[in-house]
Amino acid sequence: MTSKRSPLDSLGGFIAEQRRSAELSLRQLAAKAGVSNPYLSQIERGLRKPSAEVLQQLAKALRVSAESLYVRAGILDEEDRPPTGVEEAVQADPLINERQKRVLLDVYTSFVNENAAGHRPSNDSKEK
Template identity: 35%
Template sequence: MDEAALNARVGATVRALREKSGFSMRELARRSGVSQPFLSQIERGVSAPSMVTTYRLAEALGVLPGALLPAPAAAQVTVVRAGEGRDIPVANRPDAAVGRALLMQPGSPLEIIEYRIEPGGHIAEWFEMPGDLGVYLIEGRLDVEVDGYGVVRLAAGDFVAHPASIPHRWHLVDDEPARALLAIAHAPEGARHPSGHS
């Protein structure tokens, strides 16, 4: 499926979930902290949501982030070859680092995203979401800043885990490239409820 068709399916999914929740576009924009014009672009398939936007929309709609992406053909085995997987930028800005979603499917409480982080790529976005996460560093060095805990410096082969609900962000060390694997375990779909935050 090409990028335009994928964006159209993501947009249709967001719109269907919004309508199912009984939210106007303005209300979903307010609850998710996304501008209404940008939400309109997502729903029309003109723009693709970044990781930040995907998490914010999913939380506002009370679903797992993978529910916003098109469902693959039903199978018990998922194989993602090198070069496959949906590219998702960290934030809605041109210099944002891009993650490759290896596992991010409707109904699955597990997400696996590979990040190749190049010098100058924006990754220092604060994230927080329900569930637990782990970061395994494949190569390079990466500082993982966890609010209230401090900075954990990872080298190749190192791993850190913490509740995903604690605000956290990443920083490259010495402006050298790094490659990391991010795993997020969410509560199952039935255990989530729409958030009332603004």
């Protein structure tokens, strides 16, 4: 017998998995995201559908892309989702711990911000 999982079940399971991966208790994640413990518990169990704003807060607290939560919640289609491969790959990697993930993402973000500010990395060292 097969059962279809609703987007809310998938979303709640994903949030719970990310919370455990980040070694956060339900209470700690709720506090970081600015939501109540019971509300977060209901989201994780697929009983409540959080707003886009709550998803954004949870994404920030979990250090995952908000778009990944929007897709799982059925708010955004997978095809409409902008590519964020580096962040998702780092967050999904089970071989590195949360501190290492934060450091990798911080370094990556600093490079992206530097390049966006007009500083292009050179392919050779012309600054001798």
